[in-house]
Amino acid sequence: MYFLYLDDSGSIRNTNESNFVIGGISIFENHMHWFIKELDDLAKQILPQNPHSVEFHASEIFSRRIPPWNGMSKQSAIEVIKQVLSIVAKSYSQNSAFACVVHKKSFVKFDLMNLAFENLCSRFDLKLKRIYAVSGESQRGLIVMDKNSYEAGLNLLSINFRELGTRWGILRNISEVPYFVDSRASRLVQLADTIAYSVYRYYEAKDLSYLEPILPKFDSEDDKIHGLVHLHNTGACYCPACLCRL
Numbered sequence: 001m002y003f004l005y006l007d008d009s010g011s012i013r014n015t016n017e018s019n020f021v022i023g024g025i026s027i028f029e030n031h032m033h034w035f036i037k038e039l040d041d042l043a044k045q046i047l048p049q050n051p052h053s054v055e056f057h058a059s060e061i062f063s064r065r066i067p068p069w070n071g072m073s074k075q076s077a078i079e080v081i082k083q084v085l086s087i088v089a090k091s092y093s094q095n096s097a098f099a100c101v102v103h104k105k106s107f108v109k110f111d112l113m114n115l116a117f118e119n120l121c122s123r124f125d126l127k128l129k130r131i132y133a134v135s136g137e138s139q140r141g142l143i144v145m146d147k148n149s150y151e152a153g154l155n156l157l158s159i160n161f162r163e164l165g166t167r168w169g170i171l172r173n174i175s176e177v178p179y180f181v182d183s184r185a186s187r188l189v190q191l192a193d194t195i196a197y198s199v200y201r202y203y204e205a206k207d208l209s210y211l212e213p214i215l216p217k218f219d220s221e222d223d224k225i226h227g228l229v230h231l232h233n234t235g236a237c238y239c240p241a242c243l244c245r246l
Helices: 031-045 058-063 074-089 111-133 149-163 189-204 212-217
Strands: 002-009 018-030 097-102 141-146 179-181 228-231
Touching: 002 031, 002 111, 018 031, 018 111, 018 141, 018 189, 031 074, 031 189, 058 149, 058 189, 058 228, 074 189, 097 111, 097 189, 111 141, 111 149, 111 228, 141 189, 149 179
Parallel strands: 002 141, 097 228, 141 179
Antiparallel strands: 002 018, 018 097
């Protein structure tokens, strides 16, 4: 079984921001403990006396307004974010990153959360279908997200996807509705947060330094990146997601 951990970055309502991102990572069930241990070990390095109080939320780390990040220099905080991403970069090949970037002004009449979530559900299902086609292994998928105001709407949307399909077809490999958890208790949702942030920083601020180390981890096949998609109506784009589709 594969678990897709997702979180969002950027604000749908903030008119000063151009993009909204949902991103995260799909993890094979046998590898979950490895990720958690790696993140726990990093937390112990940061705050040995109370590592469980350390939460890896990239925007909070970068802003350095709350403990333990407020005691760090800007460069030290940036290094922590990159250390979290390095765990993704060195993880087993079965685990892959996913993200959907939505240019907000291109979709003013759409529910941006639903639009991005539908896209990622389809791409996660595509990965599971591909595993079966290549290896004959039938794998199910479960989506795990941070608790937020979108919970009720996304649950209903997921039921509709299973019964009626997305615009790309029926989802045959994703079990149940999304499972919502408190990110304070989930290292893997915190990991998803950091992945979403790395994508957001690239598309919003043209800062590739966070995204570049994990680009090879996005779900792909034959040099085509399936796991990273950029939804926009702004003309030609040469970002990694769009470039591989030219």
